[in-house]
Amino acid sequence: MPLKLLVASGNQGKIREIKKYLNDLDIEIVGLDDFSLPPVEEDGETFYENALKKARTRARETGLLTLADDSGLEVDYLQGKPGVYSARYAGAGASDEDNNKKLLEELKGVPAGQRGARFKCVMVLYDPELGEDISVTGSCEGIIMEKPRGDNGFGYDPLFYVPEYGKTMAELTLETKNKISHRARALSKIKKVIKDRYTENE
Template sequence: MEKIIIGSGNQHKIEEIKAFFADLNFDFEGLDPELDLPEVVEDGKTYRENALKKARQRAEELNQIVLADDSGLSVDYLDGAPGIYSARFGGEDLDDQQKYLKILNLLKGQPESKRKAAFISVIALVDPFRKIEITAEGRCEGIIAEEPAGENGFGYDPIFYLPEYGLTMAQISQAEKNKISHRGRALKKMKTKLKESYN
């Protein structure tokens, strides 16, 4: 069975991706935490550039097929911020809660019409043996809630309100999230492309 390394140290993300691809004939593994790999400098101007950079660098270092993603939250009122800087928004030392509280603070008092947002994810796969590079993008539209809610999910999920559910991303089940989330949609496209490329 062909091995694919998930180029992420985020355990939530690794489990989400492994679960999504469980029915494919690949052995998906997270990055070995014991490996002392240099950090990938995410200096791309787009999610796609950053995802490809991560996948290319790790594929070269490990001599393995690598799947990586770059994702973030884009808020209309903030001119698309935090965008590709979502993971580092407000500074490297802030935890998830501090980051989303910062967003809520910036939108304080704004009506729902000014709180539109989208989660965006681009997944990249780099196969150094077959010289294959594949990317897939997913997007999920929503609204920034006025206050956080929910224990599921991670990152900005507690403040990302889904009008069709009447719940935040952190209040729906993982199975439901996989169907409608930005990463779930990107993974669905990636699954189709993997089947086409490795049939």
């Protein structure tokens, strides 16, 4: 019987991405759609606090080994903001366009050398039997542009310039983005943890 892993998300795109990334491990991956559970309020002050709360709550409710993540954008000039508020930076129910507009306003007149930023993802794997968690972090460094560029991404992707490729995240192919993204980098670390701790080494 393969190990069952719950991904604490109802986002089918995210679950597909994780399944694809972990498909060579002997595990069965399920999402929240397989259960009827109340929402978890993400009220932590850090990505780790939010990811831990989601993973621990869902693991205790289902009894399954659970993986949860929280991610967002950190801008150096803004002392790490928008951070955990990335999705609602311009207020509750804000669109990507609203959030991007607010970010550009806050960085108006700030020179390129001070517009450093990173996309950051913290993943937490919670084991309800042991009552312990393992966390990993993935990040992707870049610079915030003065104007959006590209149509392939979402969120802050059109403003996030990746010097290594000379393009914004929204100008990169999905294949390239999935290799260098903060989530992909965190996932590669969590894959090693699952392989070493929960599956038989080949």
